[in-house]
Amino acid sequence: MPSRRAVLSSLVASIVPFAGCGSNQPTDPHETPDARPTTTRSLPSESPTTTNTPTPEETPQDIQCDTQWEQADVWRFDTTSELAAATTDANTIYVATEREILSLDPASGEQRWRTSNDALAERFTPSRLLTTDQWVVGIGTRYIAALDRATGKRDWVFEAPGTEETASIMQEAATIVGKTLYVGVVNIDTPSFEADEPYSRLYSFDIDTGAAQLFTRFTAxxxxxxxxxxxxxxxxxxxCSVDRQLIALSDDGSTRWQTGRATRGYPAPSVLDERVLASMGEKLVAFDTKTGARVWQDEELRGRVTLADGVGYATSRTIPEGDGQLTSFDPKSGAYYWEARTRGRSSTPIASDECVFLAVTSDDDAYLTAFDIERGCRLGRFSFDSGVVNAPLVGSDRVTIRTGNRQVSTLWSFAAP
Structure with missing residues (x-):
């Protein structure tokens, strides 16, 4: 019989497929989707259009803008330890390494404060950072720590129930809604995995006090x-994305609706007003947030979606092999605004007021590309010697990206176009 550590590691690493959720989860009564409105793929348009679906031979173009992005006012932050996480808000860039969490001035890269990870919790390395108007929240595999955004002083710490062998916080399964932080925890707290019922939990936290309560649990x-x-x-x-399903939870933690299981991958939800978008296997699907009804679906779009100022941005299927596309679309109808050609494996797109940024890695190169947010033309590109390891960060009129590996990492920051 494998140890509980081995079982937990295999589960978290997705070595085995997952099946089954709690009996309190009803089936989705809205499994039959409406067809997505047929849309134009021409560049660009001022509003979504619903003309004929393009033929497969049509592909987006790599069009340069008349005015190009000059990568001026560049600074870099180097560390000999791995950059585990980074995030930004309107006034600050926050960085987590294996040793500490730092606050950096976005204009210069100068350090404002630093807090040792050991001062927060034993063997604590946050691999996810979230921010509010008062707090920076670091999320690791065992602990969650809230720091004062202005000073870096620790306010509260949460330790996942169980032992290191039986519990793990899922860093990507975390979001802040209003004053509440929601975090998923895998917890095997029984003597035998085969004989007893393991389960995972979703906790809710008062972001100001750290008071935690069990929000819901998913049974095996x-x-x-x-x-x-x-x-x-x-x-x-x-x-919540659970067991290849998308599950909508009410304020009391009960399941309001859920989808069927995706054929592959795990749906990563993105919410805007009355729509929640998620990749379900080979297509992007938009669901009504209240009912779970499928409003539209698109077999060209894939991956995680960014929603900003009422517009969606997503990378698309490889066409031809090695290339792809970035698409701007209306989340309500699925109609396209514009498409732009990309080359290589793309990150999640990130939007500012004027641009959409995309980190792209190919066999020979890694670079950051900026596209005009209205037209989709390419404003410019910056190449890196080492692979891009995260999606860009946008804030304080700057775009920031981290590159490198476990030995040497670099944070780059540019004045945004």
Whole structure:
């Protein structure tokens, strides 16, 4: 019989497929989707259009803008330890390494404060950072720590229940809605995985006090543990990716609706008003947040979606092999605004007021590309010697990206176009 550590590691690493959720989860009565409105792929348009579906031979163009992005006012932050996480808000860039959490001035890269990870919790390395108007929240595999955004002083720390062998916080399964932090925890707290019922939990925290309570739990079926993968939420509820399903949870933690299982991958929800978007196997699907009804679906779009100022941005299927595309679309109808050609493996797109940024890695190169947010033309590109390891960060009129590996990491920051 494998140890509980081995079982937990295999579950978290997705070595085994997951099946089954709690009996309190109803089936989705809205499994038959409406067809996505047929749309134009021409560049660009001022509003979504619903003309004929393009033929497969049509592909987006790599068009340069008349005015190009000059990568001026560049600074870099180097560390000999791994950059585990980074995030930004309107006034600050926050960085987590294996040793500490730092606050950096976005204009110069100068350090404002630093807090040792050991001062927060034993063997604590946050691999996810979230921010509010008062707090920086670091999320590791065992602990969650809230720091004062202005000073870096520790305010509260949460330790996952169980032992290191039986519990793990799912860093990507975390989101802040209003004053509440939601986090998924895998917890095997029984003597035998085969004989007893393992389960995972979703906790809710008062972001100001750290007071935690069990929000909901997902029970196992056929000795397989349903693991919370991704979270997002708004006033209509919390949306959780569990066991290749998308589950909508009410304020009391009960399941309002859920989808069927995706054929591959794990749906990462993105919520905007009355729509929640998620990749379900080979297509991007938009669901009504209240009912779970499928509003539209698109077999060209894939991966995680960014929603900003009422517009969606997503990378698309490889066409031809090695290339792809970036698409701007209306989340309500699925109609396209514009498409742009990309080359290589793309990150999640990130939007500012004027641009959409995309980190792209190919066999020979890694670079950051900026696209005009209205037209989709390419404003410019910056190449890196080492692979890009995260999606860009946008804030304080700057775009920031981290590169490198476990030995040497670099944070780059540019004045945004």
């Amino acid at each position: 079926d056929d000795s397989r543990l349903p693991v919370p993968r991704y979270l997002d939420g708004n006033r209509d509820g919390v949306f």
